[in-house]
Amino acid sequence: MGDGDFLSNTFLGNAGNLAMGMNIFNWLSHDEQFINIPTQVKDDIILEMSPAKLSLLGAFFLFVIPGLLVLSGSLIWFKRRNR
Known part of the structure; x- marks a missing residue:
């Protein structure tokens, strides 16, 4: 405003x-x-996923993202160590 x-x-x-x-x-x-603030109800608040997609999403956040962080950190450490 x-x-x-x-x-x-x-x-x-x-x-x-x-x-x-x-x-x-x-x-x-x-x-x-x-003075009031009206509540608004959202229509699409339910997320429907199959168990396979849910497992894939969980594996992505549990293994892929931490693995990429460890890999990038190792590469940075290795490059800085060899200077």
Whole structure:
């Protein structure tokens, strides 16, 4: 909220700008009982993965990423040692 553009027609539907603008005007008019933040329910919060994909993802984070970090650290150490 850097300027009044967040309340223009172009940006009114973005990320709760309308609710924020209404709350600002309610706060400025000393109507604190009308200030509320409506909850929004997300439709796609469930991630469905097959057991094979889940195992592959787990192996990637448990073995591949640490292995790459160890490999890159070893290469850097080896190059610096041979200077």
